[in-house]
Amino acid sequence: MTDSYAVIGNPIEQSKSPFIHIAFAQVTGQDIHYTKLLAPVGGFAGEVDAFRARGGRGMNVTAPFKLDAFAYATDQAPSAQMAGAVNAMKFEGDKVYAENFDGVGLVRDLVHNLACPLKGRRVLILGAGGATRGALLPLLAEQPAELVIVNRTVAKAQALEALALQHQTGLVPVQGLGYDAVQGAFDVVLNATSSSLKAELPPLNPSVFAPDCLAYDLTYGKGLTPFLQLAQRAGVTRLADGVGMLAEQAAEAFAWWRGVRPDTAAVIAQLTVPLV
Ligand code: NDP
DSSP: OOEEEEEEESSOTTOOHHHHHHHHHHHHTOOEEEEEEEOOTTOHHHHHHHHHHTTOOEEEEOTTOHHHHHHHOSEEOHHHHHHTSOSEEEEETTEEEEEOOHHHHHHHIIIIISOOOOTTOEEEEEOOSHHHHHHHHHHHHTOOSEEEEEOSSHHHHHHHHHHHHHHOSSOOOEEEEOGGGOOSOEEEEEEOSSGGGGTOOOOOOGGGEEEEEEEEESOOSSSSOHHHHHHHHTTOOEEEETHHHHHHHHHHHHHHHHSOOOOOHHHHHHHOOOOO
């Protein structure tokens, strides 16, 4: 019997998840059906209930429902608890298992696809929203020399500093700062703000980019964003966007559902928008 999966969001038309999961199913020989579900804001639970009643086995969750999914789930994995948000669910009887694979997807893209080890490196992450929160523990698990979180609203960066220090088991120094307090140059600079969706530039001093730095924008499909342009003008040659993160978090969900992890290279190649 064909198993049903879906991605739920509002809007949902832009979602690449059906393309990605159908490609994964083809290369791994899995018999699945995967659709997009548009839920009205405030109507998340009703849509998910109906999908489960039709035999649905799992879902990806995108904006604005990641918090609704957290509340809906019966069993939140530590990744979801740390992020305070859910991006994948698995349905088994009355149980709704919930995960957040965004952080692990980001780290896998950095370390595996882009061959950028984080151990012993200075890492700067811009933004203190859901993406940064979900990435904290996976980033710290790589044992960088230091993790600095910088945000326009400084109190949110400070809150994430406290959260990271409370949860990490290692001894990585973590700081949450405003943009004007950032000092020194970093080996990896991650733009986890939503600025690139609006073609805006965070108020970042270009001196943060070390000469052989990787500048990585979590936003994908926008080409050379203002953040990546700033890095390029500062002399950075290693530039990347979040298409690999998107594919890797999807591969984690697929493996969790189906027990087989697909290779992501072909999907990343097909979804990549050149950085020009
Ligand atoms: P949130 O809405 O939770 O947080 C947005 C953050 O961006 C806040 O810290 C906000 O600062 C900051 N921000 C917004 N505009 C600006 C600006 N012009 N200058 C400086 N800071 C700004 O978003 P998420 O954390 O969920 O997502 C962040 C980005 O990551 C999005 O672009 C999203 O598309 C991308 N993403 C990519 C994924 C992938 O698979 N590649 C997965 C998940 C997210 P303040 O607090 O001061 O308002």
